[in-house]
Amino acid sequence: MKSLNIPSLAACTLAACTLAALSLPSPAAAWEALPSKAPAPADNPTTPAKVELGKMLFFDPRLSSTGTVSCFSCHNVMEGGDDHRSTSIGVHGQKGGRNSPTVWNAAFHSVQFWDGRAASLEDQAKGPVTNPIEMGMSSLDLGVQRLRDIPGYKKPFESVFGPGESITIDNVAKAISAYERTLITPDSAYDRFVKGEHKALTPQQVRGMEAFSQAGCVACHSGPAFNGPVQPVGQGFYMKFPTYAANAYVAKYKLMDDAGRLVSTGKESDKNMWRVPTLRNLVYTAPYFHNGSVKTLDEAVRVMAKTQLDKDLSEPQVQDITAFLEALTGAFPVQTMPMLPPTPGTLLD
Amino acid sequence: MKSLNIPSLAACTLAACTLAALSLPSPAAAWEALPSKAPAPADNPTTPAKVELGKMLFFDPRLSSTGTVSCFSCHNVMEGGDDHRSTSIGVHGQKGGRNSPTVWNAAFHSVQFWDGRAASLEDQAKGPVTNPIEMGMSSLDLGVQRLRDIPGYKKPFESVFGPGESITIDNVAKAISAYERTLITPDSAYDRFVKGEHKALTPQQVRGMEAFSQAGCVACHSGPAFNGPVQPVGQGFYMKFPTYAANAYVAKYKLMDDAGRLVSTGKESDKNMWRVPTLRNLVYTAPYFHNGSVKTLDEAVRVMAKTQLDKDLSEPQVQDITAFLEALTGAFPVQTMPMLPPTPGTLLD
Numbered sequence: 023m024k025s026l027n028i029p030s031l032a033a034c035t036l037a038a039c040t041l042a043a044l045s046l047p048s049p050a051a052a053w054e055a056l057p058s059k060a061p062a063p064a065d066n067p068t069t070p071a072k073v074e075l076g077k078m079l080f081f082d083p084r085l086s087s088t089g090t091v092s093c094f095s096c097h098n099v100m101e102g103g104d105d106h107r108s109t110s111i112g113v114h115g116q117k118g119g120r121n122s123p124t125v126w127n128a129a130f131h132s133v134q135f136w137d138g139r140a141a142s143l144e145d146q147a148k149g150p151v152t153n154p155i156e157m158g159m160s161s162l163d164l165g166v167q168r169l170r171d172i173p174g175y176k177k178p179f180e181s182v183f184g185p186g187e188s189i190t191i192d193n194v195a196k197a198i199s200a201y202e203r204t205l206i207t208p209d210s211a212y213d214r215f216v217k218g219e220h221k222a223l224t225p226q227q228v229r230g231m232e233a234f235s236q237a238g239c240v241a242c243h244s245g246p247a248f249n250g251p252v253q254p255v256g257q258g259f260y261m262k263f264p265t266y267a268a269n270a271y272v273a274k275y276k277l278m279d280d281a282g283r284l285v286s287t288g289k290e291s292d293k294n295m296w297r298v299p300t301l302r303n304l305v306y307t308a309p310y311f312h313n314g315s316v317k318t319l320d321e322a323v324r325v326m327a328k329t330q331l332d333k334d335l336s337e338p339q340v341q342d343i344t345a346f347l348e349a350l351t352g353a354f355p356v357q358t359m360p361m362l363p364p365t366p367g368t369l370l371d
Numbered sequence: 372m373k374s375l376n377i378p379s380l381a382a383c384t385l386a387a388c389t390l391a392a393l394s395l396p397s398p399a400a401a402w403e404a405l406p407s408k409a410p411a412p413a414d415n416p417t418t419p420a421k422v423e424l425g426k427m428l429f430f431d432p433r434l435s436s437t438g439t440v441s442c443f444s445c446h447n448v449m450e451g452g453d454d455h456r457s458t459s460i461g462v463h464g465q466k467g468g469r470n471s472p473t474v475w476n477a478a479f480h481s482v483q484f485w486d487g488r489a490a491s492l493e494d495q496a497k498g499p500v501t502n503p504i505e506m507g508m509s510s511l512d513l514g515v516q517r518l519r520d521i522p523g524y525k526k527p528f529e530s531v532f533g534p535g536e537s538i539t540i541d542n543v544a545k546a547i548s549a550y551e552r553t554l555i556t557p558d559s560a561y562d563r564f565v566k567g568e569h570k571a572l573t574p575q576q577v578r579g580m581e582a583f584s585q586a587g588c589v590a591c592h593s594g595p596a597f598n599g600p601v602q603p604v605g606q607g608f609y610m611k612f613p614t615y616a617a618n619a620y621v622a623k624y625k626l627m628d629d630a631g632r633l634v635s636t637g638k639e640s641d642k643n644m645w646r647v648p649t650l651r652n653l654v655y656t657a658p659y660f661h662n663g664s665v666k667t668l669d670e671a672v673r674v675m676a677k678t679q680l681d682k683d684l685s686e687p688q689v690q691d692i693t694a695f696l697e698a699l700t701g702a703f704p705v706q707t708m709p710m711l712p713p714t715p716g717t718l719l720d
Contacts, residue, residue: 081449088464089455095439099708100430106438106714115437115464308716317716357708359448365455367657367666 053231054246055213056302056352060129060203063255066144066196068203075178076201078360079194084168086157088113089370093150093198097125099205099357102306108314112150113158119280121314124307126354127300129203130246132253136312138297139286141256143199148191162191169194174363207303207352215349223349230346233339238331248301248350260295263312264329271325275315282312305351320344402580403595404562405651405701409478409552412604415493415545417552424527425550427709428543433517435506437462438719442499442547446474448554448706451655457663461499462507468629470663473656475703476649478552479595481602485661487646488635490605492548497540511540518543523712556652556701564698572698579695582688587680597650597699609644612661613678620674624664631661651699669693 062068079085080099083092096110097103103124105111110118120136128134134146150156151165159165169175170189179188182197212231214222223231234240242261245251250259264277272278283292296312309315310322323343327333335343411417428434429448432441445459446452452473454460459467469485477483483495499505500514508514518524519538528537531546561580563571572580583589591610594600599608613626621627632641645661658664659671672692676682684692 083447084455088460090444090460098432098711101711102713106433107719111437111439113464115462306713308714310716319716354710359706359708361703362447362450364451364655365657367659367668370456 053212053216055216056127056130056206056208056210056246058206058208060206061255062200062203063142063144066199068200069182071178072182072197072200073204074201074360075182076197076199077357078175078178078362079169079198080201081360082362084172084362084365084369085151085159085165086113087159089365091157093125093147096122096150096156099125099354102126102303103128103205104307106308108309110156112153112156116155118155120312121309123299124303125202126205126207126306126352127247127302129206130300131249131297132255133258133297136296136299137283137286137292138258138260139283143202144192144195147195147198147202166191166194168369171366171369172363173366204355207354209353210302210351211349212346213352224345226342226345227349228346230342230344230349233335233342234346237327237333237335237339237343239326239343242298242330243301250298259298260292261298261330262294263296264294266329266332269328271328275311275325276313277311277315277325277329280313301347302350303352304347319347323347402561402565404565405476405479405555405557405559405595407555407557409555410604411549411552412491412493415548417549418531420527421531421546421549422553423550423709424531425546425548426706427524427527427711428518428547429550430709431711433521433711433714433718434500434508434514435462436508438714440506442474442496445471445499445505448474448703451475451652452477452554453656455657457658459505461502461505465504467504469661470658472648473652474551475554475556475655475701476596476651478555479649480598480646481604482607482646485645485648486632486635486641487607487609488632492551493541493544496544496547496551515540515543517718520715520718521712522715553704556703558702559651559700560698561695562701573694575691575694576698577695579691579693579698582684582691583695586676586682586684586688586692588675588692591647591679592650599647608647609641610647610679611643612645613643615678615681618677620677624660624674625662626660626664626674626678629661650696652701653696654700668696672696 060068080093080097083090083095085092091113096105096112098105103126104122107122109120110122112118123136128143134140134143135149140146140149148162151159152162157165159168166189169179175189179193180186182188183193211222211227215228234243242250242259253259260283263282264272267278278294281293283295283297284290304310304319304322308319309317310319311325316322316325320340323340324335327335327340409417429442429446432439432444434441440462445454445461447454452475453471456471458469459471461467472485478492483489483492484498489495489498497511500508501511506514508517515538518528524538528542529535531537532542560571560576564577583592591599591608602608609632612631613621616627627643630642632644632646633639653659653668653671657668658666659668660674665671665674669689672689673684676684676689
């Protein structure tokens with residue numbers, strides 16, 4: 023590991039910090055490489071058969087009302103784990119309100135969704151199925167019934183979860199989550215650098231790494247996934263975005279139009295609070311922010327410096343930090359395509 | 372190869388047969404296994420690099436106006452190569468008029484689309500991109516521009532098609548077609564049986580094979596893909612469906628609502644004419660027929676016997692033929708997922 027100057031948690035005494043954040047341990051005092059494995063909850067150990075079943079379900083559009091939208095539709099693991107769009111499109115061409123967050127390395131988030139409203143991957147997996155503008159099933163029971171009506175799912179579910187009625191929404195969510203815990207992109211130039219391969223980063227990227235630290239970005243974007251200090255699962259690391267709202271970016275990119283975490287909690291203190299997202303693989307996940315309003319990475323750097331740190335970075339600083347962020351692009355593991363069981367002709371209208 | 376009683380081409384002197392069909396050689400006098408490779412046109416040889424590029428393009432939703440619909444959306448190669456639906460859904464939730472035909476073994480069709488309006492896979496590949504209710508790009512040029520605007524496509528295109536401006540619609544179509552020519556499902560129980568593995572079929576399936584032949588199904592559904600005698604590419608093997616329209620199935624399943632090949636040619640003689648489709652992997656491609664109106668395979672057998680041969684099969688015959696058709700389910704080759712190049716944030720609205 024390579025130590026650089028890292029600001030203390032002083033940056034987190036800003037009004038932007040939540041009480042939860044204030045009570046947390048300080049961020050890692052060193053740069054950390056991405057682990058090659060993600061932790062799994064005690065009641066959902068990651069096994070090869072479960073991962074394979076989860077991969078089938080992740081790619082299965084029959085979990086949506088029209089049979090056209092799967093997890094994969096908005097979380098394209100063949101690219102950045104998102105859908106290339108500012109906001110997603112679900113069944114019947116309906117447009118959602120938020121940018122699809124990448125599923126790559128989602129296992130390293132302690133809470134899920136932009137606003138952290140799901141306490142785990144397992145909880146998250148159930149959300150889109152019944153969201154009327156995402157997968158549009160009228161109930162989770164109907165989603166499960168779809169799978170029960172596909173005879174070829176019986177055997178893989180039973181081999182993972184045991185005999186009997188093992189096709190349940192909880193098991194569906196467990197399998198999908200197990201698959202998602204394998205979606206890790208280690209071995210970025212940054213990871214190789216912090217493991218001692220000093221030439222893995224270009225001189226500009228090293229300058230960017232230092233600028234990233236010195237400007238204060240690392241106060242929030244710390245840890246191996248650059249999404250804040252490691253938290254217990256279910257406990258979020260939230261920040262207010264924008265923290266500094268007296269700048270032109272806020273109107274230009276409509277940064278306050280969505281009240282963030284307040285929408286799900288109803289608490290005024292959660293207004294414009296968001297989970298600190300990972301910075302890994304940003305090269306693949308444009309456009310940026312919860313509303314996908316910023317199209318380029320260098321502009322995202324400018325906006326964040328101004329709205330979160332009240333800083334006007336010099337153009338060389340912007341370019342250096344951008345170059346550093348590009349070095350967070352990991353190696354995407356080669357995956358085989360799952361084979362899905364046949365569809366009875368009676369399944370869909 | 373195993374010879375069974377096969378009706379002569381006498382069945383093809385029905386009014387249903389096209390002149391093209393009448394001028395063709397008689398169907399194979401023996402049951403044929405599926406070739407393990409598909410022929411490629413002289414100007415588009417199948418190479419590993421081209422197949423890999425074609426796979427990327429096949430899975431790339433950025434070829435559609437919304438960035439949400441790829442070839443894969445309606446031709447799900449992780450299942451039966453279709454979309455499980457009666458008719459497909461394209462951009463903006465728009466519903467198409469015909470059932471998605473499977474892309475598995477499409478390389479063995481001499482013409483493409485249900486009505487054979489594309490003379491080759493290469494021609495077919497360009498169709499959906501600009502179809503307003505499929506991928507919805509306003510022009511092929513705009514589709515190509517999308518790919519040119521993705522920097523990561525430059526290198527793979529140049530390595531396959533040579534330096535310079537190699538991202539063209541013709542090269543896109545060539546690459547996709549090269550990939551599709553690898554989508555072959557050999558080694559079904561039927562294939563093993565005709566190669567001499569006599570226990571590969573159950574006794575019921577052997578009875579079904581004989582009934583399939585004796586009833587006359589094989590007059591049209593001959594050849595290794597059961598889509599008629601092998602034709603030169605671009606020359607179709609068409610049949611009228613329904614040939615016998617004086618039965619209740621025609622109204623029940625709306626079999627004459629779509630005029631078939633007439634819609635694209637404008638010729639009255641093409642009314643209700645359709646390309647003879649493959650019978651391979653029917654277990655995976657319910658619901659059936661050009662309008663996806665028939666939900667189960669045994670009902671499809673009843674309908675075909677009545678509308679094409681004017682026969683009322685006995686229920687044991689229906690079940691035996693259905694069992695035989697189930698034996699045409701091939702081995703789907705294991706595929707790795709392509710990795711798509713990153714999306715510039717400026718690519719989509």
